[in-house]
Amino acid sequence: MEQVLVYFYTYKEVIFIIALSIFLGIEVISHVPSVLHTPLMSGANAISGVIIIGGIILVGHADTSHISTELVLGILAIIFATLNVAGGFVVTDRMLEMFKKKKK
Amino acid sequence: MDKIIGTLNGTPFTMGETLLQLSYLLAALLFVYGLKLLSHPETARRGNIIAGAGMLLAMISTMFLHKNADGQGIALTNIWIIIISIGVGTVLGWYIARTVKMTAMPQLVSFFNATGGLASALVALLEFPHADITDVRLVLVTLLGLVIGSIAFSGSMIAYGKLDGKIKDIRAGIMKYVNIALLIFVVAMFVYMLVSGKSTQELGWELYVLFGISLLYGVLFVMPIGGADMPVVISLLNSFTGIAAAMAGFIYNNQAMILGGILVGSAGSILTVLMCNAMNRSLLNVIVGAFGGGPSSAQAEGGTMKEITLSDASILLSYSQNVVIIPGYGLAVAQAQHVCHELDQLLSSKGVNVRYAIHPVAGRMPGHMNVLLAEADVPYSQLVEMDDINPDMPSTDVAVVIGANDTVNPAALNDPGSPIAGMPIIHAHEAKNIIVMKRGRGKGYAGIENQLFFGEKTRLLFGNAKDSLQALVNEIKSL
Numbered sequence: 001m002e003q004v005l006v007y008f009y010t011y012k013e014v015i016f017i018i019a020l021s022i023f024l025g026i027e028v029i030s031h032v033p034s035v036l037h038t039p040l041m042s043g044a045n046a047i048s049g050v051i052i053i054g055g056i057i058l059v060g061h062a063d064t065s066h067i068s069t070e071l072v073l074g075i076l077a078i079i080f081a082t083l084n085v086a087g088g089f090v091v092t093d094r095m096l097e098m099f100k101k102k103k104k
Numbered sequence: 105m106d107k108i109i110g111t112l113n114g115t116p117f118t119m120g121e122t123l124l125q126l127s128y129l130l131a132a133l134l135f136v137y138g139l140k141l142l143s144h145p146e147t148a149r150r151g152n153i154i155a156g157a158g159m160l161l162a163m164i165s166t167m168f169l170h171k172n173a174d175g176q177g178i179a180l181t182n183i184w185i186i187i188i189s190i191g192v193g194t195v196l197g198w199y200i201a202r203t204v205k206m207t208a209m210p211q212l213v214s215f216f217n218a219t220g221g222l223a224s225a226l227v228a229l230l231e232f233p234h235a236d237i238t239d240v241r242l243v244l245v246t247l248l249g250l251v252i253g254s255i256a257f258s259g260s261m262i263a264y265g266k267l268d269g270k271i272k273d274i275r276a277g278i279m280k281y282v283n284i285a286l287l288i289f290v291v292a293m294f295v296y297m298l299v300s301g302k303s304t305q306e307l308g309w310e311l312y313v314l315f316g317i318s319l320l321y322g323v324l325f326v327m328p329i330g331g332a333d334m335p336v337v338i339s340l341l342n343s344f345t346g347i348a349a350a351m352a353g354f355i356y357n358n359q360a361m362i363l364g365g366i367l368v369g370s371a372g373s374i375l376t377v378l379m380c381n382a383m384n385r386s387l388l389n390v391i392v393g394a395f396g397g398g399p400s401s402a403q404a405e406g407g408t409m410k411e412i413t414l415s416d417a418s419i420l421l422s423y424s425q426n427v428v429i430i431p432g433y434g435l436a437v438a439q440a441q442h443v444c445h446e447l448d449q450l451l452s453s454k455g456v457n458v459r460y461a462i463h464p465v466a467g468r469m470p471g472h473m474n475v476l477l478a479e480a481d482v483p484y485s486q487l488v489e490m491d492d493i494n495p496d497m498p499s500t501d502v503a504v505v506i507g508a509n510d511t512v513n514p515a516a517l518n519d520p521g522s523p524i525a526g527m528p529i530i531h532a533h534e535a536k537n538i539i540v541m542k543r544g545r546g547k548g549y550a551g552i553e554n555q556l557f558f559g560e561k562t563r564l565l566f567g568n569a570k571d572s573l574q575a576l577v578n579e580i581k582s583l
Contacts, residue, residue, distance in 0.1 A: 017362055037378070039148060043142045049223075056186055078186060085156075088220075
């Protein structure tokens with residue numbers, strides 16, 4: 001029991017972030033009309049591309065004096081993550097563009 | 105930027121570090137605000153752009169302000185490599201997103217989700233050797249990021265293949281046990297890697313075995329799930345990608361990644377539950393794939409299906425007052441939205457009141473029908489949601505069911521033993537006449553008979569929805 005409490009205290013900031021983010025995610029989504037489910041899923045999907053920050057940090061501090069597996073895979077990670085981000089936001093925008101059009 | 109502006113717990117911090125954290129805070133706020141705006145029709149588009157701006161901010165500030173543990177910034181060569189990689193990804197992503205047909209939208213979302221999952225898996229794979237094996241928390245989040253990211257990747261690719269019609273459903277009872285065995289194996293690998301006494305650099309093949317097993321699990325996890333349940337699966341895998349990104353956030357102790365990832369994880373989960381609710385099924389039911397499982401009480405005696413000729417159908421439609429079109433997946437598959445709109449315009453010009461009844465889960469994704477019909481320029485006012493159209497069904501002269509099946513199956517209302525019992529449906533059976541356009545005499549996705557098709561008031565028009573609609577349009581024009 002004490003160990004759990006120690007763990008909680010050590011990582012209290014992160015635990016706060018997690019707890020509040022979960023609540024936020026649920027709260028933000030809960031009252032969505034079903035028409036918007038698909039664009040919303042697509043938009044959230046684009047946000048999950050934040051992993052790109054990890055890719056940037058990884059490649060940013062990689063040794064570029066020679067071509068290593070780390071460098072190549074890191075570059076691939078950035079490319080894939082950007083596909084997720086750019087593709088995700090553009091697709092979402094394209095879907096929403098249609099909703100706009102028919103409003104007229 | 106390197107100016108030390110203060111100390112925290114004895115560690116000095118610089119202006120650059122402070123600005124980086126500030127920009128992460130701003131990015132996180134933009135994510136939340138963007139997602140909030142995305143959930144309202146009027147503000148959705150702006151929300152999408154705001155969330156994108158948050159992402160751009162986080163990317164740029166990381167590139168120029170991030171420092172590793174030794175206080176080293178990102179070198180110029182590396183910045184160029186990063187910018188070029190981002191450029192390649194952006195051009196590719198933008199091109200794919202812009203050129204793919206509107207009907208292929210669901211599989212596209214799945215594809216982009218897959219790339220995000222793969223990126224998370226790669227980052228975890230590369231960061232693992234840098235972790236200290238005695239730091240159990242760090243090792244665990246790295247391995248979890250690898251496993252969850254890989255499952256999201258391979259699972260989404262299978263979902264993509266299924267939606268694209270490239271992969272068929274495979275159902276074997278044994279797969280359930282194989283999947284459980286794989287999960288146990290993954291947990292065993294975790295424990296083994298932690299207690300083996302090897303350093304993270306020495307754990308080479310173990311790491312790749314774990315990677316491979318996770319990929320395999322993703323494939324086998326999605327394989328038995330039916331094509332019609334793919335929206336739920338994509339939403340679930342989307343939340344997986346979010347969680348995998350959050351795990352990577354723990355590796356770098358990066359709040360923007362943690363918040364963004366968890367936000368998507370929880371939003372994705374709740375969206376998954378909402379979709380399941382719309383079909384009145386539990387998530388477990390979707391995953392285990394209880395549809396078409398055991399014999400159900402719904403295997404009632406069939407009766408006969410009565411066909412209708414094109415000329416009869418065209419006369420019936422032309423001289424009706426109220427027509428309700430109920431589109432389903434068949435319309436999307438046949439890409440018949442344009443000719444469908446042609447039919448409704450033709451009928452409207454003859455004074456017929458034509459409306460579309462939209463079931464919340466019609467098609468392959470919630471909102472699929474709305475997007476599809478919007479592409480064909482069907483006015484927003486003509487699309488009516490299920491709950492609003494149902495009271496009007498008894499006064500409807502003709503209900504035209506185009507490639508929909510389970511969403512109009514009355515068994516959901518009157519047969520408690522049916523697998524879809526309790527699922528809200530569009531009350532097509534209450535209309536005075538029903539015309540059903542169907543490819544063949546087969547059952548719907550749920551694998552259950554639809555009494556609507558055998559009803560006294562029902563007539564069937566067999567064939568591909570696009571061909572049938574085109575023939576019908578031609579027939580009405582020649583009347």
